[in-house]
Amino acid sequence: MRVILLGPPGCGKGTQAEVICKTFDIPHISTGDILRNNVKRNTEIGLSAKKYMDIGSLVPDEIIIQMIKERLLEDDCKEGFLLDGFPRTITQAESLDNLLEQMSISLDHIINIDVPDEDIINRISKRLSCANCGEVYNLLYKVPKKEMTCDSCGFKLHQREDDKEEVIRNRLEVYRKQTAPLIKYYKKKIKNINGSKNISEVTNDILDILK
Numbered sequence: 001m002r003v004i005l006l007g008p009p010g011c012g013k014g015t016q017a018e019v020i021c022k023t024f025d026i027p028h029i030s031t032g033d034i035l036r037n038n039v040k041r042n043t044e045i046g047l048s049a050k051k052y053m054d055i056g057s058l059v060p061d062e063i064i065i066q067m068i069k070e071r072l073l074e075d076d077c078k079e080g081f082l083l084d085g086f087p088r089t090i091t092q093a094e095s096l097d098n099l100l101e102q103m104s105i106s107l108d109h110i111i112n113i114d115v116p117d118e119d120i121i122n123r124i125s126k127r128l129s130c131a132n133c134g135e136v137y138n139l140l141y142k143v144p145k146k147e148m149t150c151d152s153c154g155f156k157l158h159q160r161e162d163d164k165e166e167v168i169r170n171r172l173e174v175y176r177k178q179t180a181p182l183i184k185y186y187k188k189k190i191k192n193i194n195g196s197k198n199i200s201e202v203t204n205d206i207l208d209i210l211k
């Protein structure tokens with residue numbers, strides 16, 4: 001199964017991707033996670049991407065498109081994949097179309113998770129992440145058992161640089177200008193989901209579409 005999860009920052013793409021990928025045994029390809037991993041390792045991509053990520057702007061298309069091309073050609077993507085956070089511009093969507101055509105494959109589902117801005121700000125400003133294993137927590141809904149410590153690996157939790165309120169507001173603005181036009185681009189295939197429900201209700205709504 002080949003799926004795209006669309007939606008504004010903090011709408012729950014990563015949270016839902018985890019369950020979907022386990023259910024259908026497909027790789028979770030998050031451009032945000034790949035970029036953060038590059039930043040952590042100080043790679044060339046990481047060094048160029050960090051300045052954009054820290055202020056909530058998009059990393060240039062050519063960097064992202066090359067990264068995705070390489071990832072989709074890996075063996076584990078043969079039976080399907082879930083794209084989380086890609087595409088984010090019309091240019092990226094067009095490149096993805098070309099790439100899929102060259103690979104003679106097509107997308108099965110495009111799901112858009114919709115959440116109002118104020119809920120997003122509330123959610124993301126309470127998010128904590130583990131830089132070691134990637135587990136995500138939330139001081140409102142998914143509290144770590146031990147304060148500021150990852151339940152899964154015991155590593156110290158932190159707040160993402162781009163989860164500060166002023167940066168979140170910029171990410172929402174960038175989303176509206178550069179990413180929201182994808183809803184029209186994919187209008188024939190897209191299914192909208194109300195992402196304001198609780199996490200398991202949103203999961204059930206998505207699984208109803210995918211099954």
Ligand code: AP5
Nearest residue numbers: 009010011012013014015031032053058059085127138199
């Ligand atoms: P990226 O990491 O992709 O960030 P994002 O899309 O802004 O998404 P988030 O990871 O913030 O949120 P999410 O939708 O995954 O929500 P989550 O499940 O974590 O990108 C970061 C940066 O990288 C970008 O700003 C850009 O600079 C760069 N980048 C990445 N991809 C790019 C691309 N293609 N092109 C150019 N640049 C790119 O949930 C959020 C919180 O809410 C969590 O705490 C969670 O527990 C909680 N939560 C989730 N669902 C619910 C619910 N239903 N109810 C209550 N709480 C919930």
